[in-house]
Amino acid sequence: MAASPDELIAEGLDHHRAGRHREAAQSYQRVLAVDPRNADALHLLGMVAQARGRYAAAIDHIQTAIKLRPGIPSFHNNLALAMWRHGMLDKAAEQCREALALRPDYPQCHNNLGNIRAEQDRLDDAVACYEQAIRLKPDHASAHHNLAVARLKQQRFDDAVRCCREAIRYQPGYAKAHFHLGCAQKALGHTSDALASFQTAVQHDDGDARAHPQLGLLRAAGGDLSGAEKSFQAAIGADRNMVESIRGLGDVYAKQRRLDAAEACYRRLPESADVLNELGSALRGQGRLTEAITCYRRALADDAGFVAARQNLANAFMDAGDLDEAIDAFRETLRIRPGYADAHSAMLFCMNHRPSIDPQELLGAHRDWASRHANPGDAPVRLDNEPDPQRRLRVGYVSPDFREHVVARFFEPILTNHDPEQVEAILYAQVEIEDEVSRKLKRLAGAWCPTGAMSDAELAARIRQDRVDVLVDLAGHTGGARLGAFAHRPAPVQVTYLGYPNTTGVDTIDYRLTDGVADPDDQDRWYVEKLVRLPLGFLCFAPPSTGEPPVMAPAFESAGHVTFGSFNRLSKINDEVVALWSRVLQSVEGSLLHVKSLSLNDPAIRQRMHERFERHGIARDRIVLLEYVHGRREHLATYGPIDIALDTLPYAGTTTTCEALWMGIPTVTQASEAHVGRVGMSVLHQVGLADLAAPSGDEFVRITTELAGDTDRLATLRRTLRDRMMASPLGDGVTVTRSIEDAYRTMWRTWCAAS
CATH class of the missing domain: 3.40.50.11380 (Rossmann fold)
Known part of the structure; x- marks a missing residue:
């Protein structure tokens, strides 16, 4: 016996409620095959089409149902939904009004009309609709949530929080309400509450890609990079093309110094000035300066006023040793944004590296920074520190x-x-x-x-x-x-x-x-x-605490020649330094020079470095260019093949000199007039090697050549320098700290006396 239309409709509804939309449609179509004018079957077939995203078909079916049986509020309400989702906002609103004319106390229709008005940016009208839906049905969780979203758009964040909490009260597992609660709390600066709300949203709907990136942003801002990484990866798992999450993941990798992974993320994003700037920074951090500079220039071609990209371009030029280009880029940055204090400071730092800089000019440049950026303009605040010269x-x-x-x-x-x-x-x-x-x-x-x-x-x-x-x-x-x-x-x-x-x-x-x-x-x-x-020097060096490599035998004993080395930044190795080091290499037959810098990861810069030495008659097989290594132990191990470290000028090394001494390697420095070029001399004085500080280039060459020929001294220094360093003021943290705190006490007493 064939099923009746009512039985087929009941069967279709069972499939429909279970999400079996194809089977539901087949049941309704069987009804219509028997009774083409069955309005209920047409209406329900339209609802199935709507659920399957076929909005034009849904509209056609439901309109036919209304013609066959006018006056049914739910038909008009569901037609409104199909029209809304099909982008027919005005006609959708008309259908809502038709439904409400037939049934004014229809809360779901008031809610739907509110959604339509919200999409039309008629937020006050939307709010009125949602509030009417809630008056008619106080436990209408969706209306409370939609009202919260409208309040968010109106930036009435406290109201949004209240509405979300009402939605959650009536529907505790409402993931979207938890999500928007987190958005409102974040806007109010309630970070920990927002974090908890986004976490709850994810627990209730892990497939909703929106909460994961918000969790990632908050976790990253709070320093939880591992948690942020997981959140962004979860978001990308839910939506592989989610730009916000790919960008967030790239930023996390950049902060973690996982720069190759950051680069891969940035390359997945649509190209823009901002993305090119971030990609340039990931490349710069890997020492790939030629590519980084290209990215920054492309960013500036897209947005000439992008000062962050221009400052990064300047920094990349500096990393490459192109100091004049760097300073020009810094000055252009300041021309565009005169109040950019960080860029102005970076330019001052760069100026310290220039061989030709005049001390008076440099002092004037620092005073200029202060006049622009260190004048807060507020009245001096009276300090009420107790002027007791003896107290803690x-x-x-x-x-x-x-x-x-x-x-x-x-x-x-x-x-x-x-x-x-x-x-x-x-x-x-x-x-x-x-x-x-x-x-x-x-x-x-x-x-x-x-x-x-x-x-x-x-x-x-x-x-x-x-x-x-x-x-x-x-x-x-x-x-x-x-x-x-x-x-x-x-x-x-x-x-x-x-x-x-x-x-x-x-x-x-x-x-x-x-x-x-x-x-x-x-x-x-x-x-x-x-x-x-x-009195004993201004520096005190903390040696590696664990896992440091041992001091090796003198390198020349196994190599059969003396090896010089410098692990300073490339920005310190100017043409005058190259010329000076070349004189040393010419004076010490068969010697090699090891140079290590992150910037030498760039093939073009490596080529240029070789060419700079070749101009002074030094063949490239005598210059060993080392790429950057990760890990402090691995870095210190690269000092092993070196016999003598060569310092830079006018910007002398500090950490590199101390590391060399720790590894048993003496450093020869040429002192200049300014502090920036005398730190190496200060360090050598602290460890009793003042004779390795040269007053001129000629003396630098003489001292280095004589030291290279004194293999007994080199062997002794290799064996004893670490202990000698730690027994000197440079390794005596107690004595240096007492001298610093004595200085603080003297300064304090001077202030107390003046008070």
């Missing part, structure tokens, strides 16, 4: 380098050896991603204050609140410095030290810690700050 001091250190960074290697011994009865150390950390070094320094400090989210004024206020007595800048004009906060005078005594080889130019910084070798008595005129010369 609160010393604040401000730096972006409380992480795996060369500055941390010189700062750690000072923090480790602080006298806790005399000094409380507070670290103001401009650190984006904390690492194991950060955690170690945090344990050693009296307090740790992240500063990345603070403006200069806010940081200064926090320092005043902490009643810091002596505030120490450890960065100068290097990346991430906070000199603008010092301009607000948040502490009675302000000092600069360690991270930058020149004056800050900032009048509110009172003192600069140095020593008498790095800054002889005639150097005071080149500083805004008063120089305080520490």
Whole structure:
């Protein structure tokens, strides 16, 4: 016996509710084969078509049903839905009004009309519709949620939170409501609440790609890069073309220094100036400077006013050793945005590398930075620090380098050896991603204050609140410095030290810690700050803590020739340095030179380096260009084949000189007039090798040649330098720290006396 139309419709509804849309359609079509004018079957067939995304067919079926049986509110409501999804917004609104004329107390139709008005950007009308739906049906979770979305668009975030909570109260597993709750909480700055809401959204609907990228962004901002990576990967798994997540994942990889993976992400994105800038930075971080420069130039061709790309272009030129081009690019950046303090600082840092720079010009450039960027304009705030010359001091250190960074290697011994009865150390950390070094320094400090989210004024206020007595800048004009906060005078005594080889130019910084070798008595005129010369040297080096390679036998014994080396940045190896080193190689028959720098990962730069030496008659088989290696142990091991390290000028090495000494390798330096070129001389004085500091190029060649010929001395130094270094002031953290804290005490007493 054949099934009746009612039985077929019931069968179709069972399939329909189970999501078996094809089978449902077949049941309804069997009804229509018997009764073509069955309005219920036509209406339901339209609903199936709508569920399958076939909106034109849905509209046709439901319109036919309405003609056959007018006056049914649900028919008009569902026709409105099909028209809305087909982009026919005005006609969809008309059908909603038809339905509501037939049934004014129809909450679902008020909700649907609200959705249509929202898409038409008629948000006030949408809100009225949602509120009417809720009045008619207070537990209408969808209407509460849709009202929340409208409030979000109106930037009424507190109202959006309230509406989302109502939706969740009536439907706890409502993933979209949890998602939009997170959006509202994020907009209000309630980061931890937003994180929890996005996590709940994912738990209820892991396939919804929208919550994952929001989770990724929040986790990345909070420093949870591993969690952010998982969130972005989950989002991409749900939607492989989700640009926001691919970009977010690339940014996470960049912060993790997984630059090849970051590069791969950026190359998947549609090309834009912003993406080209990020791709350029990923390439630059791998030492692929030629490609990076091309990316930055393409970004600037698309957007000539893109100052971040222009500054990055300048930095890439500097990395490649093209100092004049770098400075021109920095100046163009400042022409476009005169208030760009970070780019101005980067230009000052670059200027320190130029062989021809005049000290007076350099001082003027630093003063110019201060006049532009270190004038907060607010009235001086009265400091209420207790002027007791004998009490325990609160010393604040401000730096972006409380992480795996060369500055941390010189700062750690000072923090480790602080006298806790005399000094409380507070670290103001401009650190984006904390690492194991950060955690170690945090344990050693009296307090740790992240500063990345603070403006200069806010940081200064926090320092005043902490009643810091002596505030120490450890960065100068290097990346991430906070000199603008010092301009607000948040502490009675302000000092600069360690991270930058020149004056800050900032009048509110009172003192600069140095020593008498790095800054002889005639150097005071080149500083805004008063120089305080520490008696035994201004540096203290923290050797590798674990896993350092042993000192090897002298390299010349197995190689049969002397090998020179330099692991300094390429920006320090200017044409004058190449000419000087070439004279050394010509003077020491059969000798080789090892040069290692990240920039030498670039084939074009390697070729250019060989050509620079060839112009001085040095064959390329005598110049060994080493690519960058990851890991500190692996890096130190590359000192093994070297007998003598050659320093750069006018910007001398610091970390590279100390690392060479640690590995038993003496360094020869040529001291210049300014501090930037005398740090190597200071280090050598500390370890008792002052005779290896040359006053001129001729003396540099003579000293190096004689040392290369003194194999007994080389062998002795190789065997004893590590112990000698650690027994010297350079390795004596206690003594150097006492001298620094004595200096703080003297500065403090001077302020107390003036108060």
